[in-house]
Amino acid sequence: MKNQVLLLLLVTLIMGGCTSSGAFLAANQTIVNLEDGNYTITATNVTGESESGYILGLSYSTGLSTSTLAVARVEGTGMLYAEALENLWTNFELSGEQVQGQRLALTNVRYDSEILNLIIYTKVKLTVRADVVRFD
Numbered sequence: 001m002k003n004q005v006l007l008l009l010l011v012t013l014i015m016g017g018c019t020s021s022g023a024f025l026a027a028n029q030t031i032v033n034l035e036d037g038n039y040t041i042t043a044t045n046v047t048g049e050s051e052s053g054y055i056l057g058l059s060y061s062t063g064l065s066t067s068t069l070a071v072a073r074v075e076g077t078g079m080l081y082a083e084a085l086e087n088l089w090t091n092f093e094l095s096g097e098q099v100q101g102q103r104l105a106l107t108n109v110r111y112d113s114e115i116l117n118l119i120i121y122t123k124v125k126l127t128v129r130a131d132v133v134r135f136d
Contacts, residue, residue: 048088051125052076106130
């Protein structure tokens, strides 16, 4: 009976847990040539950050994507990449630039992740860094 209760508890934890993973890895990408002088580099090294915390879990990064397997999220929304990009554009606007109505693109996009694994708690912080190009 004790083994059945433990098995039921383990299955409940696994099935009731949460996972988070993500990166925009598109198979259809647009290629823009920046060689005709029809652009200006508006800002360099603009950053955006996002973080989430989880209990009873493990987080890991495989380069372009960061993943978490945990029982429950206790901090953040889990939408690390979307929030980091939104934060990047907010930081760009705070530098005095305007996004709305402009023809802008991100170039040299880099993703960095910082992971803290303590078995009972795991925290993921994602940083997106890019240069902003304005087309004339």
